Structures are given as C-alpha cells and as structure tokens.
Amino acid sequence: MEPILEISDLQTHFFTKAGILRAVDGVSFEIGAGEIVGLVGESGSGKSITGFSIIGLVDSPGEIIGGTIKFKGEDLNDLSNEQMQHVRGNRIAMIFQDPMMTLNPVLRIETQMIEAIQAHDNKISREDARIRSRDALGLVGISSPDERLRAYPHQFSGGMRQRVSIAIAMLNRPDLIIADEPTTALDVTIQGQVISEMQKLCRETKTALLWITHDLAVIAGIADRVCVMYAGRIVEQGLVANTIANPLHPYTRGLMGSVPSQNQRGKPLQQINGMVPSMLSLPRGCAFQNRCSYVTEKCSTERPDITHLSDKRQVRCFNVSEVP
C-alpha cells in the first residue's frame, strides 16, 4: 500500500540568538491511508514542531532546512505558499490542543464553517455549504446541529468546542488529520467521547490520523503504530501492540514505567532520573545518555543510528541486544 504521507530525514531548526535549536533533527516516518499513528514525547521533544512542519506552519526563526515531506507523492516543501494553501485545511487538516486556537470568538460557528468550505471550493453555494456544515456537526455527536450552527464559540463547553474544531477539520474530507494534543485539556469522560468519535470517523472515512500527545496510555488505546520522540529524534517506532508489550529503547521503557498503573500499586514508579536536556546544549552522541541506565562509552561519542528490526520496528540505540 502506498503511504499517504512519507517523511524522510526532516530537519526543522530554529535560529535563535542563543544558537541553533535543532527541534526536529532527522525524523522519518510514514502514514498509510486510514492509519492512526501516535507521536509521543515529552515537552520540548519536537513532536508538535513535526506536526507544524508537515502542515507548513513553521514560523521564523524556525525553518525546515532539510528532508522531504511527501504527501501523496508530492513534496510539500516544494510547493509555493499559494499552492500550500490549497493543501492546508483541505487535504491536510489540523486540530489543536486549545480549540479556541481554531475558532474565532466573535463569529458564529456557521460563518466559520461555511468560510472553511468556500475557501477551497468557490462553486459551492452558501446553502449547500451550510448543509454540509450541519451534517459535519451531527457527525461529531453534537445534538440539534441546526440550532448550534447559529451559536458562538463561548456558548459551547470545552468538549463541545473541541468537537466543533474536529468537525471543521473534517469538513473538506481531508486525507490526513494532524491532531496535536486534542484531548489533553479535556476531562476523562469527555476525552473518552472525543476519542471514540475520532476512531469512528477515521474508520468510516479512511482518513489517516497523526495523533500527537504526551500520554502513552491514550496512544495505546487508539493508534495502530507509535513513534516515540526524544530531543528532536524518533528513538523508537513500531506497531503499538508490539511496542507496548516489549519496549526496546531505554527511554520508552522509562516512559512506560513512569505511567502509574494498577499492577504496580505500593511499589515506587520506575522513574527516569534527571530531566530533558536543553535543546541548545545537547550532549555529543546519544541525547538520552545522561538519563540512561544502560549507557556505555560509545553512547557519549557517537550518535546511534536507526536499527531496523522485524515487524517494521526501528530503534535508535547501540545496546538494543543488551537491554534485557
């Protein structure tokens, strides 16, 4: 199957006064049609910047300085701003953590949704666009969508707003949705509702989904494949079932040990010592060396390359075979 999105060796750097910040440093992965891929990492790991790079929202002082982002065979880096606008919000849509980043507080939901449709299709009439908006709202589980179309964003609760922004993302039936921490700000029961809607939509419309989050447990429940990011690089990727059952990279193991679960009640959590290093002064060699318990001399001098394993698994660690 031809992947819908193919990223290889993506490098997005920020040229700040304090130095060059390699927020995304050689990231490669792909997403097939209808596939849900989770991108996990802590704050500052570059996961959101990866998302922004795909949709072309990296602002100065940031710049994509290398690599390719192939979307349906076409490199998005080569597109002009104008061409990119036809892709953005049309073929690729994005959902943000805070729905108020998507919604304009002073316009009715209806106005915003119709605008999003007409921006990419100048032939469609207002009435048709309105009907499509109404159906989209119904699809994400908003009751009485006809009346709700006339409402303003502040009249919705947080969970409802997130549904509206999902509906807007789905409006033009994109091939790929990038969701950046879409449920982080929501309560548990509402998070469950939003995840369930997204699962259903992706299954029914064959939309590919890149789900960016810090919460490995959410990924475990929704995604087909997972990429774990640390300090601008993907350190491990593979099928969710395999990766969760048998994490190979020491960072992935530490991350999983940090998630409290019923099995470990009473025992201390397996914490990762230390903290995420500053992206401006990464150590030579492996970025995780200072926090890793399997560290060897080689780790501080050389950067580990990707090791390809069976089942399409990839790990960036010298000591994969030694990690028990």
Added chain:
Amino acid sequence: MMPILKVENLSKDFVKSLDLVAKGLNKIGQNYKEEIVHAVDNVNFSIFKGEIVGVVGESGCGKSTLGRMVAGILQPTEGRVEFDSGQIENKKIPDALLTQMIFQDPFSSLNPRKRVIDIITEAPLYHKLITKSEKRAFASEMLQRVGLDPDTLQRYPHQFSGGQRQRVGIARALAVSPEFLVCDESIAALDVSIQAQIINLFVELKDKYDLTYLFISHDIGVIEHISDRVIVMYLGRIVETAPIKTFVKQPNHPYTQALLEGVPRLEVGKRQYEPISGEIPSPLSPPTGCHFHPRCKSATARCEREKPALREIAAAHFSACHLNDET
C-alpha cells in the same frame, strides 16, 4: 483510632452578586436573581493519620474548593473542618501550620522576585521556628530533603525547571514541619517522567516524616497508584468513597464506573471506547435529584426527584445511589 481530620457538613457557595444595572431594573419590577454556585455541597468525611486519601472528579466538581477549605485558605459557608494532630504538650507549632498546601502550577505558586532560600525560610522565620543564624543551614537541609542541590539556594525560581520548582514548593511546605499536606493537582503540570519522580518523592516523604495527604487529582491512574482511600466527587457532592481495592475492583456508583471505564490504560491496548454520553452539567444549574441522572444509564424516575444519601454499602465503602436500595 482518632481521625486526624474531620470534615462535617462542609459547604461552600459562591455568589455572583447583581450588578448595578440589574439592581436598578429590579427596582422597576424586573426579577433578576443572584446566581449561586454550590461548589461544595454538604460534604462529610474523616482522614486517619498516615493515610493518603485521593479526591477525584472532573472539572467543576468542587475538589479544589474542598482542598482549599481543608487547608484553611477558604472559609466555608457552612460546616467545619476539625484538625486534631493529637499533640497536647510541646505546642511549639501553631495548629494552622500543621496543614500545608502544594499547588498545581509551579510557575505561579512561587514568588519570582525572591530567592529560594527566602521562599523556604519565610514562614519558619515568621513563626520563630528558626533563628536568622540558622537560616542557611535550615534551607539547605530542606532542599536536600526534596532532592535538590543545596548549591541552588541563592537562585531565583525562573532558574529552575518545572519539576524542580515543584520540589521547591514541597520544601516550602515541609519547612514548618506539617503533619498534613493538601496536594491540589500537584503533578498535573509536569511531564510524565517528572511526574513519576514527584510521586515517588511524595511517597518517600510520607514514610520519612509521618505525613498524611489529601491528594486531589483528575488523573485516575495517579490516584490509583498513590491513595489508600478514594473520594469521588461530582458537582459538589461526594458520590462514593471506597478503599482503593474496592474502588478499582468493585466501584458501586455508575459515575465511578463510567470514570474508570473512560481511563486510557497501557495494559488494555487498542480498544473501542464506549464513553458515557452527555456533558458535565453547569454547576450554576445542576440537575434535580441525583446530579448524575441525565447521564446515567440506569436512571429511574426516583433519581430525578430525590437526592440520594451517602450510605455505607460495605465496610468503609460509601455510595450515594438509589439503585442500592432496590437490591
């Protein structure tokens, strides 16, 4: 055994008073009413020494208001919080100091213009627990307790990362030798790997200094890990309290069951989410009877009319649900 903390009929109302326009319009015959939120509605529980009691609930359920009243930051509208440390002699430390609070946001809870040494020693100096000459040694001792390097004493809060700031906040709380800590979402703002470090620190400190915690969190995974007993709140009321094992294995209240069902878990893996429907109602106009009835699968006509009482359904297991009467 005497409980260290006893909360009786505790309520807190927040009133949005009428503005001038509404008052004026009322004079000419309009009928504007003050809006009242019952943030905490007649809550009773007690906590024993050495226990970690978790409070879970979604936003707007009143868990933070409850924590603030217990810590003495907010005055309750009704009811009272009784704190009894059991110390009769040796009353060196005032009672109010024995309860301390650790806040959610490690960025806004520390004064950005004070050095760490002053942040930590301000309260003990004021209450004359230490003298000025002891200040330095005392502050480094406190920093070591929470796993920070004493060399950082002269730093300002902005020179620390989020996890380190939270440690400073904990050191500040420990500085007055409290017996009871209220942790209000104390780890919610931290990264997963740092969260684990702070959770481990909390447990370690509890054992070392004989502390008791009221641990407030929306994260059920964390609550399950750390608590001995759990209080579940919904729109200002306690709907269930249970020992941790019962909470995990046999939750009684439909809301608790729905909460546990909705938690993403590593062990479960890929699955179909079947969430409970409906929004969290506004606390300004909560549903009648049982607050949960509009979202409850097994709601009956009685749930709509009558407020269920919190009753003991098994040893130390309380639940407020009418369904328990029928079986």
